[in-house]
Amino acid sequence: MRVEMFTFLLAGAICLGGALGVVLLKNPVHNALSLVATLFGVAVLFVNQGAYFLAAIQVIVYAGAIVILFLFVIMLLGVDRETDEGREPLVAQRPLAVATGLAILGLSLVALLSAGQRATGDKADLAPLNQPGPDINHLAEVLFTRYVYAFEITAVLLTVAVVGAVVLSKRTNEPLIDLDEFPEGTVVDVRRRADDAKAQDEVDADAEVVAVPDTEGDPQEGGDD
Amino acid sequence: MDPLLSGNVDLMTVVVVLLKVLVAFAGLLVAVMGMVWFERKALADMENRFGPNRAGPFGILQTLADGMKLSFKEDLLPEKADRFVFRLAPLLAVIPAFLTFAIVPLAGNFSNGNDGVVEILGHKTFMQVADPQMGILWMLAMSSIAVYGIVLAGWSSGSKYPLLGSVRASAQMVSYEAALGLSIATVLLIGGMLSTNQIVAGQYGLRWNLWMTGIVPFFIFIIAGTAELNRPPFDLVEAEQELVGGFHTEYSSMRFAMFFLAEFMNAVTMSAIIVTLFLGGPSGPTFGITGWISDYVLPFIYFFLKVLLFLYMFAFFRGTLPRFRYDQLMDLGWKFLIPLALGWFLLLATVRVAADQGWNLPLTVVVCLAVLAAGAGLLRAAIRNSEHAEAMAAGSVAKDASEVDV
Numbered sequence: 287m288r289v290e291m292f293t294f295l296l297a298g299a300i301c302l303g304g305a306l307g308v309v310l311l312k313n314p315v316h317n318a319l320s321l322v323a324t325l326f327g328v329a330v331l332f333v334n335q336g337a338y339f340l341a342a343i344q345v346i347v348y349a350g351a352i353v354i355l356f357l358f359v360i361m362l363l364g365v366d367r368e369t370d371e372g373r374e375p376l377v378a379q380r381p382l383a384v385a386t387g388l389a390i391l392g393l394s395l396v397a398l399l400s401a402g403q404r405a406t407g408d409k410a411d412l413a414p415l416n417q418p419g420p421d422i423n424h425l426a427e428v429l430f431t432r433y434v435y436a437f438e439i440t441a442v443l444l445t446v447a448v449v450g451a452v453v454l455s456k457r458t459n460e461p462l463i464d465l466d467e468f469p470e471g472t473v474v475d476v477r478r479r480a481d482d483a484k485a486q487d488e489v490d491a492d493a494e495v496v497a498v499p500d501t502e503g504d505p506q507e508g509g510d511d
Numbered sequence: 512m513d514p515l516l517s518g519n520v521d522l523m524t525v526v527v528v529l530l531k532v533l534v535a536f537a538g539l540l541v542a543v544m545g546m547v548w549f550e551r552k553a554l555a556d557m558e559n560r561f562g563p564n565r566a567g568p569f570g571i572l573q574t575l576a577d578g579m580k581l582s583f584k585e586d587l588l589p590e591k592a593d594r595f596v597f598r599l600a601p602l603l604a605v606i607p608a609f610l611t612f613a614i615v616p617l618a619g620n621f622s623n624g625n626d627g628v629v630e631i632l633g634h635k636t637f638m639q640v641a642d643p644q645m646g647i648l649w650m651l652a653m654s655s656i657a658v659y660g661i662v663l664a665g666w667s668s669g670s671k672y673p674l675l676g677s678v679r680a681s682a683q684m685v686s687y688e689a690a691l692g693l694s695i696a697t698v699l700l701i702g703g704m705l706s707t708n709q710i711v712a713g714q715y716g717l718r719w720n721l722w723m724t725g726i727v728p729f730f731i732f733i734i735a736g737t738a739e740l741n742r743p744p745f746d747l748v749e750a751e752q753e754l755v756g757g758f759h760t761e762y763s764s765m766r767f768a769m770f771f772l773a774e775f776m777n778a779v780t781m782s783a784i785i786v787t788l789f790l791g792g793p794s795g796p797t798f799g800i801t802g803w804i805s806d807y808v809l810p811f812i813y814f815f816l817k818v819l820l821f822l823y824m825f826a827f828f829r830g831t832l833p834r835f836r837y838d839q840l841m842d843l844g845w846k847f848l849i850p851l852a853l854g855w856f857l858l859l860a861t862v863r864v865a866a867d868q869g870w871n872l873p874l875t876v877v878v879c880l881a882v883l884a885a886g887a888g889l890l891r892a893a894i895r896n897s898e899h900a901e902a903m904a905a906g907s908v909a910k911d912a913s914e915v916d917v
Binding site: 313342 | 677
């Protein structure tokens with residue numbers, strides 16, 4: 287019991303510290319790392335409750351895949367600099383966020399305190415999971431019998447999301463870069479490709495799209511003739 | 512569950528646990544030292560040179576000398592580095608490498624369906640540091656934490672080549688974790704248990720998962736595992752020719768040593784996990800001998816020899832295979848390994864159901880293979896189609912370019 291209490295306090299402190307870090311730190315990468323700390327703390331709490339499978343999945347999925355992808359995007363977009371939090375673009379955002387947060391906290395506390403055992407204990411839907419034996423077996427049994435529709439519908443939802451992402455990011459024949467950013471003559475092939483897509487037959491032997499070798503003599507584009 | 516922890520926890524239990532932790536920790540460090548030396552010697556043989564041959568007999572103390580040299584070097588902190596994360600990253604690389612090793616059964620009598628229980632100081636226990644219920648998922652969880660070590664090291668260095676290395680690392684390791692997980696899932700399907708001890712116990716008497724799962728998951732696991740380790744031919748994360756030193760370019764002294772340690776420790780641990788999952792871990796014939804020889808000595812020898820095989824394989828990969836290009840790496844992972852692993856998993860699941868329901872097994876397998884082949888054909892056609900479209904686009908550009916040159 288004492289060990290459980292000690293673990294709970296430690297993991298709870300990690301969770302809360304991480305959550306505060308997510309909100310208060312200025313650097314997006316530090317925010318993401320604080321989120322990992324919170325998720326890890328929650329995983330420890332799961333272990334403390336004997337939910338080993340959930341703990342492992344929590345770390346594998348959230349810390350191992352989702353936050354890594356956050357980091358990937360942050361690094362790739364180069365937004366990993368400290369942001370100026372001084373002025374909020376949406377006027378009422380901060381007070382609304384505080385109010386919503388407090389409301390959620392209050393509702394959760396009311397639900398927990400008034401429902402008592404029905405919210406967390408044996409009387410809740412967790413009863414099948416509290417039997418002796420490895421928790422993954424009980425979890426699988428419940429998941430594939432009682433909640434099989436919810437499970438399958440979630441799977442379909444995820445598949446739809448993946449297919450949607452692929453369709454949206456499918457490459458088209460539009461030029462990949464903004465042509466106005468590049469001076470005349472340096473990006474002949476891209477220009478040609480764009481014109482190809484727009485008007486296939488107007489392209490041939492048109493004087494304005496033939497390469498004008500750069501006056502600086504760029505070695506890559508200059509041509510060897 | 513480890514029988515050590517099922518009863519009352521007294522002082523001796525704590526002593527036994529500490530003893531196991533200490534032995535595993537020291538053993539892993541020694542194994543890493545050996546692995547570095549072994550790999551350098553094996554590579555030297557393949558490249559027709561001597562390799563380390565100065566420190567100690569056959570140069571076996573070379574790693575120790577290198578470690579001492581590194582610890583006396585200056586610890587540099589780049590000016591643009593993120594101070595906290597820069598110091599945190601090596602720890603995030605090295606600690607999961609240690610923790611993964613905790614679930615590997617190192618010895619114990621698994622012959623004739625024994626469960627590998629040994630007695631230390633009057634307490635029954637397994638010869639592994641921990642046998643958590645989550646079992647092999649622990650290894651996946653730790654390898655997903657280890658990604659952070661590399662990603663954060665590259666980012667926090669505040670320099671462009673390490674950043675490129677870490678961006679590569681995050682995409683590569685997340686991609687190959689899927690194939691890794693799916694090939695582990697086939698092992699779980701055969702054994703029905705997550706615990707590494709029970710996975711080993713289920714493979715007694717040459718009932719190795721290597722052929723129980725039909726060999727394919729084993730090769731998927733080896734390839735995905737090599738990619739997960741960022742070892743050649745998948746070492747794009749630290750590709751010297753392209754990225755200076757990759758994610759650890761800015762690191763020096765002990766922090767660099769930690770990355771080095773983590774890399775080789777991961778290689779040892781991955782070999783041990785492969786042996787545990789597919790080759791029956793420390794199990795093997797005991798020739799009717801009982802007592803401490805069959806409990807400790809023989810199983811450990813079997814385990815060591817099996818691990819050595821894979822360590823040599825990793826060295827062999829490094830000595831013989833050229834590095835993959837990044838698009839080849841992603842193609843191999845997403846277009847080949849993941850569909851293959853998924854298809855094989857479905858096949859094994861169908862066979863399992865067929866056996867349970869008493870269906871005609873050969874017919875089921877044939878139908879299942881036909882469905883999978885049709886799926887593979889569709890996938891291949893889709894890949895061809897997209898490649899064709901890309902080639903068309905590229906071809907029109909090439910044609911235009913040739914026109915321009917004239």
